[in-house]
Amino acid sequence: xxxxxxxxxxxxxxxxxxxxxxxxxxxxxxxxxNTNAADIKQNYERDKLNYKTVSLAGRIMSFRDMGKAxxxxxxxxTGRIQIYVKRDEICPGDDKTLYDKLYKKGLDIGDIIxxxxxxxxxxxxxxxxxxxxxxxxxxxxxxLPIVKTDAEGKTFDAVSDPEFRYRQRYADLIIxxxxxxxxxxRTRLIxxxxxxxxxxxxxxxxxxxLQPIPGGAAARPFITHHNALDMPLYLRIANELYLKxxxxxxxxxxxxxxxxxxxxxxxxxxxxxxxxxxxYVAYKDYFWMMDFTEAMIEKVALDxxxxxxxxxxxxxxxxxxxxxxxxxxxAIKKYAGVDITGMDESDLxxxxxxxxxxxxxxxxxxxxxxxxxxxxCEHNFVQPTFIIDYPEEMSPLCKKHRSKPGLVERFxxxxxxxxxxxxxxxxxxxxxxxxxxxxxxALMERGDNEAMxxxxxxxxxxxxxxxxxxxxxxxxxxxxMIMTNQPSIQDVLFFPQLRPExxxxxx
RNA sequence: GAUUCCGUAGCUCAGCUGGUAGAGCAUUACACUUUUAAUGUAAGGGUCCUGGGUUCGAGCCCCAGCGGGAUCACCA
Numbered sequence: 191x192x193x194x195x196x197x198x199x200x201x202x203x204x205x206x207x208x209x210x211x212x213x214x215x216x217x218x219x220x221x222x223x224n225t226n227a228a229d230i231k232q233n234y235e236r237d238k239l240n241y242k243t244v245s246l247a248g249r250i251m252s253f254r255d256m257g258k259a260x261x262x263x264x265x266x267x268t269g270r271i272q273i274y275v276k277r278d279e280i281c282p283g284d285d286k287t288l289y290d291k292l293y294k295k296g297l298d299i300g301d302i303i304x305x306x307x308x309x310x311x312x313x314x315x316x317x318x319x320x321x322x323x324x325x326x327x328x329x330x331x332x333x334l335p336i337v338k339t340d341a342e343g344k345t346f347d348a349v350s351d352p353e354f355r356y357r358q359r360y361a362d363l364i365i366x367x368x369x370x371x372x373x374x375x376r377t378r379l380i381x382x383x384x385x386x387x388x389x390x391x392x393x394x395x396x397x398x399x400l401q402p403i404p405g406g407a408a409a410r411p412f413i414t415h416h417n418a419l420d421m422p423l424y425l426r427i428a429n430e431l432y433l434k435x436x437x438x439x440x441x442x443x444x445x446x447x448x449x450x451x452x453x454x455x456x457x458x459x460x461x462x463x464x465x466x467x468x469x470y471v472a473y474k475d476y477f478w479m480m481d482f483t484e485a486m487i488e489k490v491a492l493d494x495x496x497x498x499x500x501x502x503x504x505x506x507x508x509x510x511x512x513x514x515x516x517x518x519x520x521a522i523k524k525y526a527g528v529d530i531t532g533m534d535e536s537d538l539x540x541x542x543x544x545x546x547x548x549x550x551x552x553x554x555x556x557x558x559x560x561x562x563x564x565x566x567c568e569h570n571f572v573q574p575t576f577i578i579d580y581p582e583e584m585s586p587l588c589k590k591h592r593s594k595p596g597l598v599e600r601f602x603x604x605x606x607x608x609x610x611x612x613x614x615x616x617x618x619x620x621x622x623x624x625x626x627x628x629x630x631x632a633l634m635e636r637g638d639n640e641a642m643x644x645x646x647x648x649x650x651x652x653x654x655x656x657x658x659x660x661x662x663x664x665x666x667x668x669x670x671m672i673m674t675n676q677p678s679i680q681d682v683l684f685f686p687q688l689r690p691e692x693x694x695x696x697x
Numbered sequence: 698g699a700u701u702c703c704g705u706a707g708c709u710c711a712g713c714u715g716g717u718a719g720a721g722c723a724u725u726a727c728a729c730u731u732u733u734a735a736u737g738u739a740a741g742g743g744u745c746c747u748g749g750g751u752u753c754g755a756g757c758c759c760c761a762g763c764g765g766g767a768u769c770a771c772c773a
Contacts, residue, residue, distance in 0.1 A: 193744085195706080195707060195724095195742080196706090196707085196724070196725090196741070196742045197707055197723075197724050197725095197742080198707080200724065200725070201724095252733080252734090254732050254733060254735050254736095255729085255732095255735090256729060256730060256731080256732060256735080256736095257728070257729035257730065258729080258730045259729090259730035259731075259732090260730090260732085261731075261732050261733065261735085263733085272732085272733075274731070274732085276730060276731095277730075278730080298724090299723080310731095312731050312732075312733090313731045313732085314731070314732070314733070316731090316732085316733070318731085318732095332707080333707040333708085333723070333724080334707085334708090334723090335707065335708040335709085335722095335723085336707085336708065336709095336722060336723050337708085337709090337722095338722070338734040339734070340733090340734050341733080341734085344734085345734095346709080346721090346722080346734060347708060347709040347710085347721080347722060347723095347734095348708095348709080349708060349709080350709080351704095351708090351709090351765080351766095352765065352766065353704090353764070353765045353766085354708090354765095356765090357765095365708090407773085408772090409771095409772065409773085410771090410772090450773085452772070452773075454771055454772050454773090455698080455770075455771050455772065457767095457768090457769090457771095457772090458767085459772090459773070460771090460772060460773065464773070466773080608773090609773070610773090612773085663773090665773055667773085668773070678766095679773095688764085688765085689763085689764065689765085690764095691763090691764070
């Protein structure tokens, strides 16, 4: 058992005292609420008659005790509001216990209370609740870190320790209101996307997270074991192959907000579990998907900010349509100064050497091109830019280009120097798909541990015939990071992955 | 996984050349019936991340470990 701090002992003593007074510090019955902090602040001045008998609940965030009267702030899900508690109002008779004991000695910052009374404006002009009565709804036993804010909104002693904030997100959310805003924005972003898809009549679906073959992307999976079937299962690294099976099945537009899992490094932009939106639409190609994607993202910016311009660190990014489009070959020509058209593996290897890019001898042609692009081009695309027409080898699920040999009909959307979306004219030729899988197997044997496994059931599905389809995937965490100007993925995930705390030594 | 910085009161932080642990907020007590980073007076609160080592003496120096951040590698 952990040692209790002085303040925690004091709070437990208060709790026992409250119980001795015959008050349940954790009452079961509901507390009727008829307004909230934001509603009062926004509408009281205009409609004072409506605020004669308000009732609301929240957490005590500060006390200003003036003796026989006192002020406090309570915080609900919409913000904070000041309450004014006058001893002789809440204790009209001779018995002042409620105020002198329960209110002044029993309550702490962090406690959750319900209050009722009328709204008024103080001498200093702050809209407040003149309390007629209050009820303790939940006693807080752990002292909440205190963050103070002055009249200009300047904060003092803000809790900034990332370990505290990520491990105890519940406390972070209570004391840092801007953290809450980020997550509200995240949900609004997802709602915006969902509205776009539903308005088109596309169907939101759910596909397996536990997969016998971790397909649809190139990444190291988490492995688990099913006891009853006595077989290994993988947490999905992507859901692409399942959504395409549904297109084969006759749905013409499907999408899923998918939690994917990859057993790889963690950093500012990578968490082992993350969210990807994938969407597949039949009878479309990647040009259509580019139009759809830029409209979709422009709408997200407008829904969140009311403007297409979004400030991300030092850059203002404008999501107004249309986005720039450039082929990968032209991008490399522009930023690396090399025309790679028609080059073979050894030519590319020489280009890498000349550009000072170190490459693994195991890499094939496609990966070499990807290295050049990643090293020399990617960071230049700050404003939204579609990079189109990728080498075939690094895109085994993508249809061959209609006119450019060796390339595929693929685009990625770059924003703020990083990849945000990935989309194809989907490969629906089952014989070509089988060949591409086999090439992946060859790469795997050559030592590329991210090459894809062959999924024979997916090939069987393609053999029934999949309509020409375009599909797109977008990293929701990264889109949220951009749209909310957060530098770390940990700031857009409620509970980012951390090592367990307090592991005993020697076990 | 590598490199590097960091870990002191509930929170934010200071701590000199190695010599008995400091501040503000929070907490406790008292005062105060319109305050707002409320105020005034007084008090209490510490496994200096953990374990070793050097030293007469370690929050500080050395070694190892744990946790976190940043950069790199892998990746989205």
